[in-house]
Amino acid sequence: MKEDKKLTAAELPAGGMLEGGTAEEFKTGPWRSQRPVWNKDKCIHCLTCWIYCPDASIKIAPDDKKTTVVTGIDYDHCKGCGICARECPVKIQAITMEEEKK
């Protein structure tokens, strides 16, 4: 990994001010001990997982009919909390948690 040159007190913006949206560059995926696996065929695209995900790691996009559908999981940021698997409707179970392979 490339070592970034860290800014000095004289160079840093005052008060810990940062540009917006920098969390995207901070990859929290490696924190995972379990990974959610999404089954595209079972999914009914109710977006419950998307609502509950505390890390905006459920990827969504409009389909051909401009309806918003789930397209996958953002493994760069998903911390593997399992909330999506838990909240996925009982009769559907489109998301299951699996041990993360190291």
Add this chain to the structure above:
Amino acid sequence: MVKTVFSKGKIVAKTGNEVMAEAMRQIAPDVVAAYPITPATEIVQIFSQFVADGKVPTEFVAVESEHSAMSATIAASVAGARAMTGTSSQGLAYMWEMLYIAAGLRLPIVMAEVNRALSAPINIHGDQSDTMGARDAGWIQIYSENSQEAYDNMIQAVRIAEASKLPTMVTTDGFIISHCMEVAEVYPDADVKEFVGEYKPERALLDYKRPFTLGAIDLQDFYFEHRFQLAQAMRDSKKIILDVASDFKKKFGREYSFYEKYQMDDAEVAIVTIGSAAGTTKVVIDELRKKGIKAGLIKIRVYRPFPAEEIAKDLSKVKAFAVLDRADSCSGTFAPVYLDVVAALYANCASAPKSENYVYGLGGREISMEHIEEVYMKLDAIAKGIKKASTQLEYINVRIK
């Protein structure tokens, strides 16, 4: 006696709280969020009346606690507003964690603070325990001897805070100044408005086209740099404070600095103190001078940043001095102002005069001319080698045995 020094100034009879509210009306901040607490209640009470009467366009937020008052003020400031609040004692204590956040986020909040004792036992009267406890919070602290200074300090504080990006508190002694009606010169609204100018924040959260993050986690690799920035900002604010004072003098005619020197030019014995007791001390000095005792006073106005080099230079010329603290650190050693003063002397001077530290006036306990005269007489005896300076913290007007 206050005399008009500004051609358009007007002499009025007002309490410390009234002039602070008046200054806030003239400053007309975008947002004021506050919760009432004796003896500072009137400041925001009068100010909220100004808002209700349409005399000031400020958004007044009546919050449910001081913690919320400071939180709302911080939020308003981050949003890009010129934001102010006011409190005292327990209220300041309740704001504690938010005080550090206001400073750490470098928000130019101005607070009118009325010094009052802290519980327990519960007491509503004046001492400086509240703000002395907040001395390491990263806030600029400006203390006032009387209503006039409270008014002038509030007006200057806005510019000091905004130029230094440091929150600033202006204080008065509870009841002694806050509720004492004195003559003060107030300036026309237009002149105050011109002096404080318009607030132009570098970034504002309401500027949604340029979003930014504030208050992100800051661990081992950056926290230290940000805290250094804060400490450096405090050091750098000294120049800003003097520049604003210089502009203030040009505009309104009154002179301010880090501290006021009274009869210090040839002083052999001196008292260093803060706030209203300085007025009493000046009267004592005038009396003692008639008796041939060369007494002087250093009345600290700006306690944070502490003007260490300057005070050391002035105090090094006397033979003996005493620091009168209106707060006790309960530290087992000395009180806050004394610690700063002796550290300043030790760091800046090859040799220092003899010194003593007294705590006085806790919970509004009176300090009379006789008490202050006693201190000067002891200092005079120390200066002449008749008595030795105490090596421990001394107390004025308290029943010990």
